[in-house]
Amino acid sequence: MMKLLAKSTAVASALLLQTTVSAQENEATVDAYAAGYKAAFTCSAIFNAAKTLPQINSHEFTGIYPLVAEKVKDLGTPRVDMGNKRVSVSYTTDMPPRVAQWRPHLGCVQLPVGATVEEMSGNLPMLPDNFADTNPRADNGAPWTNWPEIDAPTGNAALDTALNKAFTRGAYGSHARTSAVIIATPDTIIAEHYLDGFTPTTSQRTWSVAKSIAASVIGAASHQGIIDIKSNKLMPEWSRPGDPRGKITLENLLHMGSGLDSNRAGNRTDRLYIGGGLVTDTSTRSAVEATAGTRWKYANNDTLLAIRHLRAVMNNDAAYLAFPYKSLLHKIGMDHTVLETDWEGNFVMSSQVWTTSRDLLRLGLLYMNDGVWNGERILPEGWAKYVSTPAPVEPAKSADRPTRGYGAQWWLYPDFPGVPSDAYAALGNRGQILMIIPSKNLMIVRRGYDHAGGPGFDMPAFAADVIKALESQ
Numbered sequence: 200m201m202k203l204l205a206k207s208t209a210v211a212s213a214l215l216l217q218t219t220v221s222a223q224e225n226e227a228t229v230d231a232y233a234a235g236y237k238a239a240f241t242c243s244a245i246f247n248a249a250k251t252l253p254q255i256n257s258h259e260f261t262g263i264y265p266l267v268a269e270k271v272k273d274l275g276t277p278r279v280d281m282g283n284k285r286v287s288v289s290y291t292t293d294m295p296p297r298v299a300q301w302r303p304h305l306g307c308v309q310l311p312v313g314a315t316v317e318e319m320s321g322n323l324p325m326l327p328d329n330f331a332d333t334n335p336r337a338d339n340g341a342p343w344t345n346w347p348e349i350d351a352p353t354g355n356a357a358l359d360t361a362l363n364k365a366f367t368r369g370a371y372g373s374h375a376r377t378s379a380v381i382i383a384t385p386d387t388i389i390a391e392h393y394l395d396g397f398t399p400t401t402s403q404r405t406w407s408v409a410k411s412i413a414a415s416v417i418g419a420a421s422h423q424g425i426i427d428i429k430s431n432k433l434m435p436e437w438s439r440p441g442d443p444r445g446k447i448t449l450e451n452l453l454h455m456g457s458g459l460d461s462n463r464a465g466n467r468t469d470r471l472y473i474g475g476g477l478v479t480d481t482s483t484r485s486a487v488e489a490t491a492g493t494r495w496k497y498a499n500n501d502t503l504l505a506i507r508h509l510r511a512v513m514n515n516d517a518a519y520l521a522f523p524y525k526s527l528l529h530k531i532g533m534d535h536t537v538l539e540t541d542w543e544g545n546f547v548m549s550s551q552v553w554t555t556s557r558d559l560l561r562l563g564l565l566y567m568n569d570g571v572w573n574g575e576r577i578l579p580e581g582w583a584k585y586v587s588t589p590a591p592v593e594p595a596k597s598a599d600r601p602t603r604g605y606g607a608q609w610w611l612y613p614d615f616p617g618v619p620s621d622a623y624a625a626l627g628n629r630g631q632i633l634m635i636i637p638s639k640n641l642m643i644v645r646r647g648y649d650h651a652g653g654p655g656f657d658m659p660a661f662a663a664d665v666i667k668a669l670e671s672q
Contacts, residue, residue, distance in 0.1 A: 231297060233290065234288040235299075239307055241286045242299035242300070247306050285298060285316065287316075305326055305537065306538070308542050323542055330524070338399045342573075345387060346388045346391060358390065365661055366392065372657050374655050377630070378648060385640065404550070404631075405552040405554055409550050413502050416526075422577065423526065430449055455497050456491060456590060457501045458489035460487070461485060471503075478547065506545070532561050536554040539551040559625075569581070569582070586607040588606050601616070615663070616663060617659070618662050618666070630656040
């Protein structure tokens, strides 16, 4: 009995030690993630958006992802190298600091955990400095010519009430924090309001609004005949005979229907987003857990894989990095939009895009015009209808409340009171929204810093109030 007890005690001690070591390893990883988060957001907010450190602390680091929130707060002031456009954040004496490096047109890239500037700074993906004269540039509001005075009353009492509510904490969601709203038709700017300290050239991270931008890049490539959305020849990593991932089509990815394994939520890609990892470290290595096209699961990796496919097909890294700008963004005046990459040069277009509210409105106008800009077709005919048509398999419906549907990297609103059923939207974390309502000839952009853990901005309620106000005028 004593021997059995001693053996049990030894096993328990060994398990405790193993658990403790694992916990320490996890803690070290989270520490590195927190430092990466602080370096990346500081870098992007300074060099993409020209924000000050107090603004960054107030906006970028409040109400954030709970895993790193307290650690980010405790890390202290980042080291900002304005000359080299680089941010470093130290987090332990045992490892190099986490580093984010800005590059013209491609924004900030995180170096991997453990890497040093000396080892990597000369090997990061770049576009030439003279690729395009976009940073910085004044925004004259084109193609619209009637921009109202910023924050001016509209003269429509009901609409002004809705706009004031949008900037009032708690009015459209207890955790909502609005930074910008623009309401427009293709011909007229109805209202443009900003949080104090923001201007038309102040960019924010789009978070998952980037997915809808990614779908637009895919659309441009499809229009040019570079890719075929029905193709299942997607990844070089999946090309071995018999690999079941070879059955996944690009369309499956656009519909969030890949059937690939991902974490429970599907939208947690921490190793890539804040750990300095690569798209090819994670996205291309997932295994199949459901037949493609039979299950809807929101997953960052599906978007990342779609853009990874574009790189594989183009097989020219310089052309790949330039393509979104030359074929889409700069054609429609999205000159303040920066698409960031990992350190291997893969666009992280599931989230890591920085842009202004006016740039998002231009994207909305492109869709209102069915992919045509100033007489030039940029997206395939019918692409707006394609992305706003329900996917073969959609999110599960709720029995007691309206539920958003899903098209091709855009969200749908089939049964929300006061919102026309043809409304569709690009949505991102912390309340980044571009809503397009074709039947009302209306577009609404809302940006924010909604806090995690509670009700964010209620866009359907706001849209319904805006529509009602406009129709009552």
